[in-house]
Amino acid sequence: MKAKILIIEDEQHIAELIELSLLPAGYETQLVHHGLDAQKAITQFKPDLVVLDWMLPGKEGIQILKELREDSQSSDVGVLMLSALDQVDNKVQGLERGADDYMAKPFSPKELLLRVQAILRRREATSSDTSESNLNQVSCADGASFDRNKMDFIIDNEPAYLTITEYKLLWYLFKKSPKIITRDELLKEVWGYSEGVYSRTLDTHIRRVRQKLGRFSHLVQTVRGEGYQWQSS
Ligand code: CA
Numbered sequence: 533m534k535a536k537i538l539i540i541e542d543e544q545h546i547a548e549l550i551e552l553s554l555l556p557a558g559y560e561t562q563l564v565h566h567g568l569d570a571q572k573a574i575t576q577f578k579p580d581l582v583v584l585d586w587m588l589p590g591k592e593g594i595q596i597l598k599e600l601r602e603d604s605q606s607s608d609v610g611v612l613m614l615s616a617l618d619q620v621d622n623k624v625q626g627l628e629r630g631a632d633d634y635m636a637k638p639f640s641p642k643e644l645l646l647r648v649q650a651i652l653r654r655r656e657a658t659s660s661d662t663s664e665s666n667l668n669q670v671s672c673a674d675g676a677s678f679d680r681n682k683m684d685f686i687i688d689n690e691p692a693y694l695t696i697t698e699y700k701l702l703w704y705l706f707k708k709s710p711k712i713i714t715r716d717e718l719l720k721e722v723w724g725y726s727e728g729v730y731s732r733t734l735d736t737h738i739r740r741v742r743q744k745l746g747r748f749s750h751l752v753q754t755v756r757g758e759g760y761q762w763q764s765s
Contacts, residue, residue, distance in 0.1 A: 535652050538579035540564045540596065541614065542588050546637070550583055550614075553641035554648060567591030571599065574606050581610035581651055583644075584631070586622065594629060601630040601695055608683050608696050610651040614639070628736045630695035650724055655696060672706055673764055676748050685745065692744040697722060702741055705752060709762035712755045 537559045541547040547563050554561055564573045567590035574582065582600070586593040593613060600606045613626040616637045623634045632651045635644065669686065671677040677686045683699045685692040694702065700722045705713055715734055723733075738760065742749040753763040 534558055534560045535580040536560045536562070536577060537648065538562050538564065538573055538577055538582045540567075540570050540573070540582060540588065540593065541585040542566065543585075546585075549641065550644065553644045557645060557649065559648075567593070567596060570596045574600060574609070579609060580655065581612065581648060583612050583614060583648070586613060586615035586617065586626070594625065597626070597629050597631055602693070604691065604693060607693055608655075608699075610655055610696065612644075612647055612651060624732060624736075627733045628740075630697065632697060654700070654724055673748060673751060676745075676751075678703060678706065687746060687748060692746075694741065694744060698737055698741045698744065701737055702745075702752070705760055705762040709764070712758050712761045714759040718760065 537554055539547050539550050539561060541550060541563070542565050544565065547565065551561050551563065562573060562577045562579070564570055567588035570584075570588075570591065573579075584593045584597060588596075593615075597611055597613065600609060600611065611631045611633075613631040613634045614637055615622050615626070615634070623636075626634045632654070633647050635647060668681045669677045669679055675688050678684075678699075679686050679691070682691065683696060684694050685699070685702060701718065704718065704721055715731065718734060719731075738752060738754075742752055745751060751763055753761045755761050
């Protein structure tokens with residue numbers, strides 16, 4: 533099945549350039565040019581991935597990202613953020629809010645396609661793990677489990693609404709426990725590449741995962757000078 537990609541970009545020629553960049557891979561695409569049309573398109577088109585511009589009329593991309601992540605129907609959609617503002621702050625802020633990747637404009641069509649493919653591959657890898665295991669829910673502590681289908685963490689039967697990245701981070705620590713995982717390994721395994729991913733991004737994600745884990749925040753332990761470790765006791 534062809535992956536569906538929603539392109540939210542107000543500048544017509546850039547939106548078309550993005551669509552053209554994705555053409556070789558044969559994705560099904562849809563274009564949206566106004567921030568206020570984003571939500572409806574996400575609900576109706578049900579994209580696998582959204583290419584999301586930062587500066588949009590009506591509603592900013594970062595706000596659209598926030599709402600998309602908060603809605604359980606779309607919280608696991610892949611997001612590639614685009615911004616003309618080539619600032620580290622924007623990149624960090626985008627990734628902190630749950631974007632899977634970030635690109636500054638102008639971009640090369642080839643690089644855009646590669647990044648989109650990388651995000652979709654990571655999503656696929658995570659979901660094909662699921663079919664192999666046959667178990668949708670993997671219990672990991674008393675009152676807590678992983679939902680492998682929804683790629684979420686369940687606490688007392690309530691979803692924690694992890695983003696894909698947060699889920700992958702947590703699942704990786706769990707899967708490898710009791711091994712201590714170095715920061716480098718996490719950046720490589722969870723983000724797929726270390727280039728361009730800031731160390732601060734990892735700190736932010738760890739912090740957010742712990743917040744979402746609530747009374748299970750102790751599951752993610754910092755091992756000083758070494759990395760992180762899953763701690764189920
Ligand atoms: Ca724009």
